[in-house]
Amino acid sequence: SMEELPGNARLLPVDKTTENNARVYDLGGHIFHDANGVCNRMIDQTQEGTGTHLDGTLSVVLASVGGSALKIVRVKEGGSYLFKDLEEGTYKLILTDQAVAEGDFPVPSLPENWVFVGEQQGSMPGAGIDAEADGMIVVTLNSLTQSVNFGIQQPPSADEKAYVIPAPFNGQVIRLNGSLTGGMMSPNQLTGRDPEDAHAPGGLNGNTGNRRLVIRTLPEEGILLYGDTPVKQGQVIDNYNKNELALKIENPAVSMIDFSYSFYDAAGSLSEPSSYVLNWITNNPLPVRLESFKVSGGKGDAPVLLEWNTSAEENTDRFEIEHSIDALAWKKIGETAAEGNSSIVRHYRFSSTDHVTGNNYYRLKTVDRNGAFSYSTIGSLKIEASSGNSYLYPNPAVRVLNVKSELTGSKKALFFDSSGNIVSPPIEFSGQEMDISKLPAGRYFVRITDSRGNVKQYKATISR
Numbered sequence: 189s190m191e192e193l194p195g196n197a198r199l200l201p202v203d204k205t206t207e208n209n210a211r212v213y214d215l216g217g218h219i220f221h222d223a224n225g226v227c228n229r230m231i232d233q234t235q236e237g238t239g240t241h242l243d244g245t246l247s248v249v250l251a252s253v254g255g256s257a258l259k260i261v262r263v264k265e266g267g268s269y270l271f272k273d274l275e276e277g278t279y280k281l282i283l284t285d286q287a288v289a290e291g292d293f294p295v296p297s298l299p300e301n302w303v304f305v306g307e308q309q310g311s312m313p314g315a316g317i318d319a320e321a322d323g324m325i326v327v328t329l330n331s332l333t334q335s336v337n338f339g340i341q342q343p344p345s346a347d348e349k350a351y352v353i354p355a356p357f358n359g360q361v362i363r364l365n366g367s368l369t370g371g372m373m374s375p376n377q378l379t380g381r382d383p384e385d386a387h388a389p390g391g392l393n394g395n396t397g398n399r400r401l402v403i404r405t406l407p408e409e410g411i412l413l414y415g416d417t418p419v420k421q422g423q424v425i426d427n428y429n430k431n432e433l434a435l436k437i438e439n440p441a442v443s444m445i446d447f448s449y450s451f452y453d454a455a456g457s458l459s460e461p462s463s464y465v466l467n468w469i470t471n472n473p474l475p476v477r478l479e480s481f482k483v484s485g486g487k488g489d490a491p492v493l494l495e496w497n498t499s500a501e502e503n504t505d506r507f508e509i510e511h512s513i514d515a516l517a518w519k520k521i522g523e524t525a526a527e528g529n530s531s532i533v534r535h536y537r538f539s540s541t542d543h544v545t546g547n548n549y550y551r552l553k554t555v556d557r558n559g560a561f562s563y564s565t566i567g568s569l570k571i572e573a574s575s576g577n578s579y580l581y582p583n584p585a586v587r588v589l590n591v592k593s594e595l596t597g598s599k600k601a602l603f604f605d606s607s608g609n610i611v612s613p614p615i616e617f618s619g620q621e622m623d624i625s626k627l628p629a630g631r632y633f634v635r636i637t638d639s640r641g642n643v644k645q646y647k648a649t650i651s652r
Contacts, residue, residue, distance in 0.1 A: 213329055215336065216270035219246060219263050219283065222339035223384035225321065225455030229313040231339040235384065239267015240340070242285070242299055248338075249294045252282040253326070255582070257292045276330055283323040283338045293445075296323025296579040303343045303647070305455045310334035320631075322649050344382040344392060344453040346401075346462035348547065350515075351375045351451075352603035355468045356437040361413070362466070363393075365430045367506050375466055376590035377430035380451040380459060392451045394430030396598060400452040401425050402606075404461040407447045408516075409439040422609050435466065443563055446515055451501055458606060458635075460645060461625050463515050465549070467565045476526075476554055479533070483550050483567035491539040492569060494550055501530040508553040512645060515549045515566060526554075543571055544642045580634065584649040587625040589634075597639030604633040624650055 198223040218239040222231055228381040233239055234292070240246075241263040248269045250259040258279070263269045276617050283304070288294045296304065307325040309316035316334070318325045326338055336352040351373040353362070364414055368455070375384060378401060380392035392399050402424045406412055412419040413434045419425075426431075435445060446465040477500040485493040510518040521542040527534050548571060552564035579595035601622055615622050629652040636644050 200610050203344055208555075210274045211331075211512050213276070213331070213333065214272050215250075215274055215327070215329060215333065216268060217335035217337045218267045218399055219248075219269070219338045219340060220267065221384075222305055222342050223454055225272065225339060225457070226308075226317055227454060227456060228336070229317070230311060231306045231308040231317070232311070233267070233598060237266065239263075241265055241267055242302065242340075245285045245299055247288060247385075249282040249284060249288050250274070251282055251294065253278055255280065255293045255298050257288050257290050257294055260288050260290070260405070266268045274329055277327065278328045279403070281325050281327055281336055289450065293582070295583050296577065297579055298323070298340060302340055303457055305339040305341050307339070308337050311337070320538060320584070320649060324584075341453075341455050341457065342383045342385060343457040344380050344451045344459040346378070346380040346392075346449055346459045348462045348568060348570075349378070349464040350375075350566055350568060351466050352374065353466055353468050355433065355438050358437060358440055360437045360440075362435045364432065364433045364435065364464075375435075378428070378433070378449055378451075378464065380462075381455045382451070384453070384560075394428045394433070394452075399428045401428050402452070403448055404448040406437065407428050407445045408436075409442045410445045411436040411438065412447050440468070443496045444566075448514075456559065465515050465561075465566060469562070475556075476500065476504045478552070478554070478564055481564050481567055485525075485539075486543050486548070486569055486571045492543050492548065492550070492571075493539050494538045494540065494552075494567070496552060496564070498527075498530070498534045498536070501527050501534065503557045504528055505555050505557045507538075508555060509540065510536050510541070510551050510553055512549040512551075513544055513547065513641070515568075520553075542641070543569070546643050548570065577644065578644055578646075580646045580648050584651040585624060586651060587623070589622050589624050589648060590620045591622070591636060591644075592620065593636075593644050595636060595638040595642055595644055599636055599638050601634055601636045603627060604635070605630065606633075628652075 220233040221235040221240045223234045236360045246259050249257050250271050251257050260270050282294050282296055284294050284297045285299050286297045304321045304323040306321045307318040366374050368374045377394045403419050406421050407609040415432045444467050448461040448463050450461050479497040479499045481496040483494055506523050506525050508523045509521050511521045512518045521540055524538055548569045550567045553561050555561045581590050598618050603611050605611050627650055629650050631649050634646045634648050
């Protein structure tokens with residue numbers, strides 16, 4: 189049988205002969221928790237231990253070239269796996285956390301918040317690395333075949349940011365480093381989290397000058413600057429310095445400006461985009477004093493609860509409640525009558541089932557009896573996905589992608605490249621199957637929205 193060697197040692201297949209003189213081999217390897225991916229030109233274990241099986245959730249599938257499962261083995265506690273007595277030939281190895289039976293057509297899959305960072309035959313730096321980090325590798329099994337290792341890691345996350353500032357003047361430049369004075373909040377640097385980055389115990393930020401990020405979307409009512417130079421959409425900023433990033437206000441009458449960004453980690457994995465929002469009250473506020481605005485709830489089947497207090501009202505007609513999934517496009521979801529005229533604290537509540545999985549944003553539109561209105565600050569709430577598996581398959585795909593999820597009715601899919609650019613018009617479909625034959629080969633972020641506004645995000649690879 190195959191010799192279990194420590195660390196990243198090469199595991200050579202064992203050559204045997206069957207009764208009909210067919211050559212057979214043992215084939216195995218490790219699943220490594222590899223926080224730097226192939227940036228060091230190899231798949232290896234960067235965390236404590238010899239490998240990982242993610243609490244027993246992982247299996248390796250030996251499949252035919254066509255993708256049909258031939259054998260399945262569970263990954264052991266130390267991260268190793270082993271197939272015994274395989275005949276010479278060409279196979280696919282697939283790493284998955286899904287239940288698979290012989291004859292199935294499995295897809296690479298990992299538990300939530302884990303991603304593939306590479307596959308490699310052997311352990312020589314720069315040699316045997318698969319072209320796509322997708323949890324699947326084609327292996328030609330013979331006497332020269334070495335161990336096949338998979339690398340996985342936890343991707344980074346970028347933090348949602350929202351600040352309330354004094355009303356700015358046209359052309360004002362606001363440094364995003366915590367230096368603004370005179371308001372309730374001082375817009376601070378971009379931050380994120382990387383659970384495996386030992387060099388950043390305080391998270392990802394612009395303090396050390398060695399972080400890499402990308403600007404996904406730009407502000408519509410101003411200019412985002414880095415080093416006093418306008419930033420372009422999709423621009424990658426290497427060695428991010430918090431003192432170099434700023435927003436130039438060009439339309440202070442709109443009461444808000446925003447952009448979105450993502451962090452890279454040491455393995456080159458990119459976080460989902462997060463919003464950076466500045467809010468302010470215009471110089472002509474309505475005669476109503478909003479003391480607080482709170483958003484809570486939304487867990488399981490529970491509604492979202494919005495609560496706010498006023499300490500003074502004059503000729504106030506109503507409060508309209510608005511919802512958004514990106515803090516850019518807003519939809520009215522209800523309204524509540526105001527007291528009208530009051531000099532004491534008034535309490536208001538509104539419950540809503542108009543929310544989606546992921547980020548949700550809410551604001552109040554206070555409307556006067558003469559039709560004038562103003563907006564509150566934005567409240568945000570992140571709602572986790574309900575239990576159950578949700579994924580795209582096959583992955584990689586050629587002409588068709590299938591969606592397994594709780595999304596219902598008609599759906600619309602947007603495909604983004606690694607810089608956050610939309611690569612094609614929306615693909616509209618119903619059921620589970622969408623036509624991707626017109627998309628070029630590549631790796632994409634996919635955002636699917638159903639008829640109720642529920643949103644799911646995935647990663648997909650298209651090959652030709």
